[in-house]
Amino acid sequence: MSKALSDDIKIEVLEHTSDTLKIILYNVPVKIANSIRRSAISLVPTLAVEKVIIFRNDSIMNDDMLAHRLGLVPLRTTLEKVRELETNNGKVSLLLKVKADKDIVTVKSGDIKSRDKDVKVLVDDIDIVKLAEGEAIELEMEATVGRGKEHAKWSPVTVAVVRGLPDIEILDPECGRGCKKCIDACPKGVLGKRDGKLVVLDRFKCTVCKLCEKACPDRIKVDIDESSSLLYIESVGQLSVDDIIQASFEELKKKFVELYDALKVVG
Ligand code: SF4
Ligand code: SF4
Known part of the structure; x- marks a missing residue:
């Protein structure tokens, strides 16, 4: 089902160097962010x-x-x-x-x-x-x-990945007291304890492998929220990552203008 873009788009930068960019695009669905990724791979000159x-x-x-x-x-x-x-x-x-x-x-x-x-x-x-x-x-x-x-x-990226945000829900607030089965099951160190209670330490490290959920299906649930996106781009080095992002948008805009012009001819 398609959903209108929300007005409150927010961007959080997790990593930014001349060759890498990792950002969270809040309220930008994965299918939209994916067009930026695809443009970076195949349309940027x-x-x-x-x-x-x-x-x-x-x-x-x-x-x-x-x-x-x-x-x-x-x-x-x-x-x-x-x-x-x-x-x-x-x-x-x-x-x-x-x-x-x-x-x-x-x-x-x-x-x-x-x-x-x-x-x-x-x-x-x-x-x-x-x-x-x-x-x-x-x-x-x-x-x-x-x-x-x-x-x-001619492709300027070595890595271009987009995915939804991991959504980890701990169903029992008292979880973690005397138990750490799910913590041990997590290969990414996403889960841990604070004051004896089970907490999510870094949800952006989660790969949604669901091993924790498998270890304790009644008390922990993991899902993926595709209404927001995590975008990671790594440049080969021909262009800086800032240039790649700028060109990705410019090339997408050209495509939309072409589409709009084609629709005008039809209609
Ligand atoms: S979610 Fe399950 S495995 Fe994890 S701390 Fe709670 S009871 Fe233990
Ligand atoms: S889904 Fe996988 S990576 Fe995410 S918290 Fe659970 S075990 Fe860790």
Whole structure:
């Protein structure tokens, strides 16, 4: 059954770094918050290597495999830069030129040089290919804007999860006196005792596995409240998590405008 959104939407931030965000969206149903999650996975634009021009490849790895590996190297930039490139249908050029003069050399992502100061390889220590003594590699790459729905290399999130809020009800207020069966059954340490009584220590750690309920079905009930949502997003690193959230909403808004325009044509 569908329910109207409440006016008193509230947000509680549990964790916020440049790459992670864990928030509770009170009075935002899971099915609504899920659209933000799905947009983050598949609609947010990022940059990734799409074309590789190989001038020299003496390595044991064939050209196709090498190009595929380079496409998966994450590139760090800002949403502003991605939008600018998208508007102008722009590309970013990157170069890779390594020679193994003596001994074996491992070509790393850090050897890739970007021609744009606003675009950088996210981490320097991704192994790309090994070169034997005397071998060399020389190539140019073009990074373009894309989305996770086209290929996972453009998806900016490693984790994107949404779920309802755990609802743990202790039916007997005197519970816990001389008993701790449910506390021992909980693998997440959600339950504990305060002044000898059973209490919920941290309900957001609860995975709703219901092991406590199974241990004592008459006195403890666990359910999931889907009228509010817990959203957790972790960035791969191409964009900050703030940029990902902003772009998720922008992309959703575009979808709704498209839908509205289509309805106007029909109706
Ligand atoms: S809910 Fe059951 S298992 Fe848990 S403290 Fe109360 S009586 Fe013991
Ligand atoms: S449902 Fe599972 S995680 Fe939640 S309190 Fe019970 S045992 Fe712990």
